[in-house]
Amino acid sequence: MFTGLIEEIGSLRSAERRGEAMILTINARTVLEDVKLGDSIAVNGVCLTVVSFDGRAFSVDVMPETYRHTNLHSLQPGSPLNLERAMMAGARFGGHIVQGHVDGTGVIRDRRTEANAVVFTIEPHRRNALRHVIPQGSVTLDGISLTVVSVDRDAGTFTVSIIPHTLRETVLQHKHAGDTINIECDILGKYVDHLLHAKEERSDSGFGSGQGNGKSGGLTEAVLRDNGFI
Structure with a gap:
């Protein structure tokens, strides 16, 4: 890890x-x-x-x-x-949980300066990767723990804002529009998504506590309760 x-x-x-x-x-x-x-x-x-x-x-x-x-x-x-x-047990956890298991690549669509920051716009090559990217959530780009600024699902892109120190100390300083970058989405989001969909699949198949009607109502109070969140 x-x-x-x-x-x-x-x-x-x-x-x-x-x-x-x-x-x-x-x-x-x-x-x-x-x-x-x-x-x-x-x-x-x-x-x-x-x-x-x-x-x-x-x-x-x-x-x-x-x-x-x-x-x-x-x-x-x-x-x-x-x-x-790899992280040592007992060390400070300064970023977020990164497995080093890349979900896929993306292309840098834009790089622009905003005051003391540099904002990168990323388009994942697999559009469904955006389901695990949320504003103010975590994402890893070429191994760098970053915070998502915004997500444009219509355009299929998301943005991150880079402080001068991170730009200086990583390969992002060499990256420009058109370059390819490795993307690893937040592992917590991926597991929550998988577990919720697995429960829906069990319900649709007549297993588990669902009614097996093949319908999904999205994120409802019942879904949260069934999965132990409330």
């Missing part, structure tokens, strides 16, 4: 490609301080396992599923990368 607080910007030393599989070797310093074989390091928000390392770099395997659903396949030698080690 991660928190979405980037520890350093590394750089890609090499990418050995084998079809839709890759071995990435990444130049780093901070994340190597206590590294061990088998450790998890988030690379642009993707949880990857360290398979070898030395004093200046580490290597990770990228399997086809990860290759297809993240922006790692577009990396070139020298590409900057957000890096974060």
Whole structure:
């Protein structure tokens, strides 16, 4: 598990490609301080396992599923990368719960300055990802824990506002309109959504406490009560 607080910007030393599989070797310093074989390091928000390392770099395997659903396949030698080690028990939890399990990619549609902030407009490639993105909720972009400013469901986009420190300390400083970015939605929202829909499916099938009429009334007092919220 991660928190979405980037520890350093590394750089890609090499990418050995084998079809839709890759071995990435990444130049780093901070994340190597206590590294061990088998450790998890988030690379642009993707949880990857360290398979070898030395004093200046580490290597990770990228399997086809990860290759297809993240922006790692577009990396070139020298590409900057957000890096974060897995969270330690007892450490401060400064961001939000980040698994490093990317839901998919999106494209930056706009980047604009607003006073001391930079506002990014993101369009997920899979439009249904927006069901888990809510204003003032949490979202992870290339491994960075961010707060959602607004959601435009008609346009299929959402916005985040970046403070100068975050821009300076992450790869967002290099991102512009047209660039691809990894998106991980808030795990709490995904689980709540899954559990609510699972209960509807059980009810529609005649199982559970539902009436099995195949109808969904949305978020009602009865739904909240049935799922233990009230």
